[in-house]
Each structure stands twice: as C-alpha cells, then as structure tokens.
Amino acid sequence: MRRIGSRWWRWRGILSPAVRAVGESEHSAFLDDRALRYVEARESKRDGAVVTESRVVGLVTQDFTRAGGVGTVSRWLASTLSAAGWTVRVFQLAEHSSDVGAKSLIRPSSLKAPMMRWDEAAGLYHVGAWAAELEFMRYLPRRQLTGALDQCDVVQVVGGSPALGYAASRSTAPLFLQMATFIAWERPSATRHLRGVRRAWSRVNTPPATWVEGRALHAARAVFIENDEVRIELDSRGIRGIHAPPGIDTNHFIPGQGPARREYILSVGRLSESRKGYERMLASYAELRRIMPTAPPLLLAGKGALSPSVVRLITELKLHPHVQVRGDIPSGDLVTLIQGAAAFWMTSFEEGLGLSAVEAMACGVPVVATDTAGTRVVVTSDVGxxxxxNPFIPLEFATATAEVLAAGARLRTAARARAVSRFDTDVAIRPYLDAYEAAIGRGSDSGAEWRT
Structure with a gap:
C-alpha cells in the first residue's frame, strides 16, 4: 500500500491564509437569467394537487466536455442520474489557465471575466479560478459556485483525485466525491515525459494539491471509490469509502453480430499520455511478433497524437508495417472498432479503473493489461x-497475449458476462442513488460491500 507522506503538513501554514484570502476577496456572484432558470421548487401545491419535482444534483468536474476517464465518468453519471429522475446541473471548473473564466496571472484582461457563466450550447456552467496557473488555486472554493451548489439537494464531485472536492466543500448540500487515485500516486507516471522547468513546476504543485485533497476528503459525506488500494488508504484515515466503480451501457457496447473477423490487437486511450506506457506496449508487440510471426497488427486508437519518442520507437523496432495509429476516433465508430479486435491491450503504469477495458469486455474482447490497482478490479484470469x-514486461505480455489469442471464444463469452454482471449501468448506479437518498432522508444507504 502506498501512503500519502505526512511531510506535506508544512504546507498547511502557507495555504490556509491564501485559502481564506481568496474566499473573502471574490466579487459577488455572476448568474445570468438563463442560469437562474434552473432554480426549481422542491414540492408545492398547485390547484390543490401536490406536485413533486425532481431532486437536484450538482455535478462538479473539470473534464465534462473532454476525452479521458474523468470526462467519461462525469457524462455517464449525468445521463444515468437524469434517466433516474434527477435534475443534473453540471459545473465545469477551470483546469488550465486558458479555460473559460480562468483568471491568469499573465493575462490581466482575464481578470475582468465573470467567475461563473452559463454555456447554452454545452448545457453547463463554466467556473473560473483565480491565479489558475497554480494548480491548488483551481481547487479552492468560489463564492459563486458555493451559492449555486446550495440550491442543490446533493453535490457530486467527479475527479481523478479528491482535490476538486474542496471547491465544493463550503456548500450546505451533502457532498459526495468520486475518485480513482491520489495526486501523489498518479503524478510520477503522468509526468514521465516532462523535462526541465515543466517537470520542476509539476513537482512544486504536488504538495499543496495533496494538502487540498485531505481537506476535501474530510468534508465529504462519503467517497465513491473504484479499487482496493484507495479503500485501504481511506480506511487508514478513518474516511468512509463506498465501492462504486462507474458503469457502461452494455446495450450499446455489444459483441458484433454474426461471425466476427478478429483483425487486430487494439488499444484505446489518450495517445499523448505517458501514463499509458506506449513505449513498453511497442516493446511487447515486438516480442509478440518474435514468438508469433502471424500475430495480428497492433492498432493504437484515441484522442490526440503519439509523442515523437513513441513514433521514433515504432521505426527503431521496425514495426511500421504492423502498427496502425488512428487519432480522434469519432465516438460513433468506437463500438465497431472494438468489435473487430482479437484482444485489447492496456500497458498503463497506473489506472484507477480502466473503463476502456470494461467497454472491450462488453464487446466480447478479452483483455491483457498490466497489473494496476484499477485493472485488478476489472480483469480476471477467465476474461484475459x-x-x-517488472523488467520482463515485454516477454510476459507477449506470452500472455499468445495464450489469450489461442483461447478464443471461451474468453470472449466470459468477458461479456463479467462486464454485464459487474459494470452495467443499472448495477453501477445503485450505490450512488442509495447514498443520495439516505443523505436527503429517503431510504437507507446500502453500505455497499467491497468485493472483487
């Protein structure tokens, strides 16, 4: 088990005054007329009849409109809660100094922008941040955001780490966090490709962000978690964790109809993200072709582009004829792309869960993945x-893949069955609904057990 080092305590004396100063100095809230239209009554009498309006959840995230795990989970929660009868208000907080509403230290003109504004086209609120170049400043409470969240029945924060929850911590509504990992766990693999000033800047931002994580966790009513490693860490802090990995629509992600043509080995993810381990994926594929010359080609699909070093490695390993890269795959093509795969690969250094692997399994595609806290929840020996x-990953990955390809239909059937039974939306949303209803006084919390 990895621990969050206690050495970060010294940042508390530095950050506490800054947090108070920012909170007290913000201007009055900016909410235009279109934003205010979402203020609903809870229950009222109309012409003698009792009319019960839907409950409201404030969904706070940074990546609602972007590719990646946080965006996928946020959109899944929004659509699923809406289908369950909840009114969902989405608040997308600034993640970069160039985001809508972000107030940049090097762009004085940005200081005049409203802190919060309604985006009609996207159907969400953009929420800025002061001094957005500093990571921890993006996690601080904003008076405008707090006021809007106070109008909700519950607040649900979705972030890779719990740090974003601190932005919602002053709301009077019950606060729930959804998290996959901790910043100190994820940061080393996410910044492997950085050099010089950029890498140093990332390291400087890590301690204060870690301090904010602790404040957010203690403010939450409960924390929805995805894997055992996070649960153990929360238990050590005396914080309640509810096992609730996000789900997928298994009526959308389905095996192909008729005899399937298994044409390639597939990997889906952000192509520029060093955490995904594309270098060792290519080394594994080179080894696979050595022991299995007839191995299917490797297809790398996802948003963005591979780093120059990964592109060079394809050439150095003489894999150009056998490796295909498809960037910016339209969402409508994803299911068909997965259905044509003989196996799904994930070589990440760290994963909170790995929803792309779940999607592959739902399409009847077996998975070969590196052992992480998240993939340990998803992948079992009967599905991949x-x-x-370890240092022998290329050889072991290639050997495991050859065995999976030989297993054929048995693994494909089991992969689909596990995805449906464990990660279907109807199953996955239940812990959230139970916790919300318990928080607002209706029903009882299921106290979801931890299970693998």
Whole structure:
C-alpha cells in the first residue's frame, strides 16, 4: 500500500491564509437569467394537487466536455442520474489557465471575466479560478459556485483525485466525491515525459494539491471509490469509502453480430499520455511478433497524437508495417472498432479503473493489461490476463497475449458476462442513488460491500 507522506503538513501554514484570502476577496456572484432558470421548487401545491419535482444534483468536474476517464465518468453519471429522475446541473471548473473564466496571472484582461457563466450550447456552467496557473488555486472554493451548489439537494464531485472536492466543500448540500487515485500516486507516471522547468513546476504543485485533497476528503459525506488500494488508504484515515466503480451501457457496447473477423490487437486511450506506457506496449508487440510471426497488427486508437519518442520507437523496432495509429476516433465508430479486435491491450503504469477495458469486455474482447490497482478490479484470469509490472514486461505480455489469442471464444463469452454482471449501468448506479437518498432522508444507504 502506498501512503500519502505526512511531510506535506508544512504546507498547511502557507495555504490556509491564501485559502481564506481568496474566499473573502471574490466579487459577488455572476448568474445570468438563463442560469437562474434552473432554480426549481422542491414540492408545492398547485390547484390543490401536490406536485413533486425532481431532486437536484450538482455535478462538479473539470473534464465534462473532454476525452479521458474523468470526462467519461462525469457524462455517464449525468445521463444515468437524469434517466433516474434527477435534475443534473453540471459545473465545469477551470483546469488550465486558458479555460473559460480562468483568471491568469499573465493575462490581466482575464481578470475582468465573470467567475461563473452559463454555456447554452454545452448545457453547463463554466467556473473560473483565480491565479489558475497554480494548480491548488483551481481547487479552492468560489463564492459563486458555493451559492449555486446550495440550491442543490446533493453535490457530486467527479475527479481523478479528491482535490476538486474542496471547491465544493463550503456548500450546505451533502457532498459526495468520486475518485480513482491520489495526486501523489498518479503524478510520477503522468509526468514521465516532462523535462526541465515543466517537470520542476509539476513537482512544486504536488504538495499543496495533496494538502487540498485531505481537506476535501474530510468534508465529504462519503467517497465513491473504484479499487482496493484507495479503500485501504481511506480506511487508514478513518474516511468512509463506498465501492462504486462507474458503469457502461452494455446495450450499446455489444459483441458484433454474426461471425466476427478478429483483425487486430487494439488499444484505446489518450495517445499523448505517458501514463499509458506506449513505449513498453511497442516493446511487447515486438516480442509478440518474435514468438508469433502471424500475430495480428497492433492498432493504437484515441484522442490526440503519439509523442515523437513513441513514433521514433515504432521505426527503431521496425514495426511500421504492423502498427496502425488512428487519432480522434469519432465516438460513433468506437463500438465497431472494438468489435473487430482479437484482444485489447492496456500497458498503463497506473489506472484507477480502466473503463476502456470494461467497454472491450462488453464487446466480447478479452483483455491483457498490466497489473494496476484499477485493472485488478476489472480483469480476471477467465476474461484475459494481468501482467506484473517488472523488467520482463515485454516477454510476459507477449506470452500472455499468445495464450489469450489461442483461447478464443471461451474468453470472449466470459468477458461479456463479467462486464454485464459487474459494470452495467443499472448495477453501477445503485450505490450512488442509495447514498443520495439516505443523505436527503429517503431510504437507507446500502453500505455497499467491497468485493472483487
């Protein structure tokens, strides 16, 4: 188990005054008329009849409109809660100094922008941040955001780490966090490709962001978690964690109809993200072709572009004829792309869960993945293989893949069955609904058990 080092305590004396100063100095809230139209009555009498309006959840995130795990989970929650009868208000907080509403230290003109504004086209609120170049400033409470969240029945924060929850911590509504990992756990693999000033800047931002994580966790009513490693860490802090990995629509992600043509080995993810381990994926594929010359081609799909070093490695390993790269795959093509795969690969250094692997399994595609806290929840021996993270990954990954390809239909059937039974939306949303209803005095919390 990895621990969050206690050495970060010293940042508390530095950050506490800054947090108070920012909170007290913000201007009055900006909410235009279109934003205010979402203020609903809870229950009222109309012409003698009792009319019960839907409950309201404030969904706070940074990546609602972007690709990646946080965006996928946020959109899944929004659509699923809406289908369950909840009114969902989405608040997208600034993640970069160039985001809508972000007040940049190097762009004085940005200081005049309203802190919060309604985006009619996207159907959400954009919420800025002061001094957005500093990571921890993006996690601080804003008076405008707090006022809007106070109008909700519950507040649900979705972030890779719990830090974003601090932005919602002053609301009077019950606060729930959804998290996959901790910043100190994820940061080393996410910044492997950075050099010089950028890498140093990332390291400087990590301690204060870690301090904010602790404040957010203690403000939450409960924390929805995805894997055992996070649960153990929360238990050590005396914080309640509810096992609630996000789900997928297993009526959308389905096996192909008729005899399937298994044409390639597939990987889906953000192509520029160093955490995904594309270098060792290519080394594993080179090894696979050595032991299995007839191996299917490797297809790398996802948003963005591969880094120059990964592109060079394809050439150095003489894999150009066998490796295809497809960037910015339209969402409508994803299911068909997965259905044509013989196996799904994930070579990440760290994963909170790995929803792309779940989607592959739902399409009847077996998964070979490196052993992480998240993939350990998703992948079992009857649906694919987990490979230890050791110096021999290329050989072991290639060997495991050859065995998975030979297993054929047995693994494909089991992969689909596990995805449906464990990660279907109807199953996955239940812990959220139970916790919300308990918080607002209706029903009882299921106290979801931890299970693998």
């Amino acid at each position: 293989a987990l490979v230890d993270q």
